[in-house]
Amino acid sequence: MSHPRLGFGLWYSLRNPARWARPYPEIYAQTLRQIAWAETIGYDDVWLTEHHFCEDGHAPSILPLAAAVAARTDRIRIGTSVLLLPLYHPVRVAEDAATIDIISNGRFELGVGVGYRPQEFKGLGLRSQDRGARMDEGLEIIRALWRGETVDYAGKHFTVEGAKLAPMPVQNPPPLWIGGFAPASAKRAARIGDGYLGTGDMGELVKVYREERARLGKQGPGRLIGGHFWLVVSRDPARTLADIGPHVLYQIEMYNQWLGEAGQALFPPVSTPAQLAEMGILQVLTPQHAVDAIASYAEATGIERYYTWTVPPGYPEEKMNDHLQLFAEEVIPKFR
Numbered sequence: 001m002s003h004p005r006l007g008f009g010l011w012y013s014l015r016n017p018a019r020w021a022r023p024y025p026e027i028y029a030q031t032l033r034q035i036a037w038a039e040t041i042g043y044d045d046v047w048l049t050e051h052h053f054c055e056d057g058h059a060p061s062i063l064p065l066a067a068a069v070a071a072r073t074d075r076i077r078i079g080t081s082v083l084l085l086p087l088y089h090p091v092r093v094a095e096d097a098a099t100i101d102i103i104s105n106g107r108f109e110l111g112v113g114v115g116y117r118p119q120e121f122k123g124l125g126l127r128s129q130d131r132g133a134r135m136d137e138g139l140e141i142i143r144a145l146w147r148g149e150t151v152d153y154a155g156k157h158f159t160v161e162g163a164k165l166a167p168m169p170v171q172n173p174p175p176l177w178i179g180g181f182a183p184a185s186a187k188r189a190a191r192i193g194d195g196y197l198g199t200g201d202m203g204e205l206v207k208v209y210r211e212e213r214a215r216l217g218k219q220g221p222g223r224l225i226g227g228h229f230w231l232v233v234s235r236d237p238a239r240t241l242a243d244i245g246p247h248v249l250y251q252i253e254m255y256n257q258w259l260g261e262a263g264q265a266l267f268p269p270v271s272t273p274a275q276l277a278e279m280g281i282l283q284v285l286t287p288q289h290a291v292d293a294i295a296s297y298a299e300a301t302g303i304e305r306y307y308t309w310t311v312p313p314g315y316p317e318e319k320m321n322d323h324l325q326l327f328a329e330e331v332i333p334k335f336r
Contacts, residue, residue: 245273
């Protein structure tokens with residue numbers, strides 16, 4: 001049976017829950033070491049995600065992290081999934097992204113989202129209700145700078161006079177992905193992104209994305225990146241589920257708390273790792289079952305690249321290496 005050709009990626013948040021706390025330099029160093037090793041065994045890209053003011057130290061500054069990855073690697077592509085663009089000044093994002101693209105010699109991809117946690121906007125002196133408009137203005141400014149234009153822009157949220165990017169990125173321009181869990185994000189991706197970046201059950205949002213592209217008169221189905229929220233390969237799935245389950249449960253409980261505070265919902269309430277498995281949030285599979293699951297997901301969504309979380313919060317990075325190696329040896333080759 002033939003499978004679609006896919007790229008495969010890693011996904012990191014670098015969280016450090018109090019229950020399993022370790023020194024941050026250790027977590028960051030081991031993550032960078034793991035990424036550098038992963039590119040040598042066949043992984044194609046790495047994605048970094050951000051949140052702010054989190055008790056568990058969820059990575060807040062992913063552009064410096066992306067630069068560190070760029071300096072430690074030679075081939076793997078480096079993306080953000082996602083940078084919360086409304087929290088930033090777009091000129092600085094355009095400059096920093098160009099610098100990372102230079103350090104990596106053309107391997108950086110900018111994925112952006114609007115964000116949803118009220119505290120993140122309050123902590124930075126912004127209004128969360130402005131995030132959609134700030135996103136649209138920011139994307140317009142970044143696009144213009146990456147085209148090499150001298151930008152004069154007078155918007156509701158940003159005013160720019162005579163800004164011109166130097167040095168320019170190696171790529172002309174770097175890929176710009178739009179992510180998010182709402183239909184507005186999928187429509188924005190169709191309108192001004194190079195593609196839509198999602199995770200989990202993307203079916204309805206992929207439909208919105210494609211319908212919006214068709215409405216705008218754009219040719220083709222568009223570009224999509226996504227993957228299961230958690231998919232881990234193992235020779236002994238039951239044992240691995242018992243080992244990593246409490247860590248993934250912590251992550252889901254935190255997401256439910258954050259989304260609840262924002263008046264949203266993503267996951268049903270869960271209280272045990274077994275429930276995570278029953279709901280398909282955490283899949284621990286043998287290599288062949290993983291191949292089947294990824295093939296079905298790719299067929300249903302039309303993704304060109306697949307990624308899933310790499311290290312559960314508080315779990316030692318090196319303990320995931322056997323699972324990453326097994327995935328690289330017995331899953332990735334089926335999609336080449």
